[in-house]
Amino acid sequence: MNRKRPVLLPKHERMLQQLGEQFKLARLRRKLSAEQISERADIGTSTLWRIEKGDPGVAVGNYFQVLTALGLEKDILNLASDDELGRKIQDAELTSKKRAPKKKGDA
Numbered sequence: 007m008n009r010k011r012p013v014l015l016p017k018h019e020r021m022l023q024q025l026g027e028q029f030k031l032a033r034l035r036r037k038l039s040a041e042q043i044s045e046r047a048d049i050g051t052s053t054l055w056r057i058e059k060g061d062p063g064v065a066v067g068n069y070f071q072v073l074t075a076l077g078l079e080k081d082i083l084n085l086a087s088d089d090e091l092g093r094k095i096q097d098a099e100l101t102s103k104k105r106a107p108k109k110k111g112d113a
Contacts (some may be wrong), residue, residue: 012062019060026060029069032076033058046075 014022033043040058044051049068056064057072073079 009063014062019062022060022062024060026058029072029076030058032078036076038076043072043075047071 033040040051040054044054047054047068049071053064053068054072057069070079070082073082
């Protein structure tokens with residue numbers, strides 16, 4: 007089955023490439039081979055190489071498996087943790103006044 011490669015803006019491609027480089031550096035700091043991480047993550051070495059290149063076509067689950075193999079699985083919790091825009095939108099909606107519900111005894 008032929009899968010379509012996601013189309014990304016150049017700056018987003020660079021971000022994924024940087025992420026892949028960070029995965030590779032984490033592996034090398036631990037003095038682990040691509041074969042060792044692939045085996046621990048239960049993925050093929052070609053998939054690991056694609057991750058280390060920042061390929062957007064690799065499933066996010068495979069990225070997580072590599073994080074786990076590197077002992078960095080808790081890092082995934084940092085994704086979207088500082089949602090500044092979302093908090094601002096939420097705060098803006100909190101300032102709008104809403105009427106209290108009517109009491110049952112009132113008619």
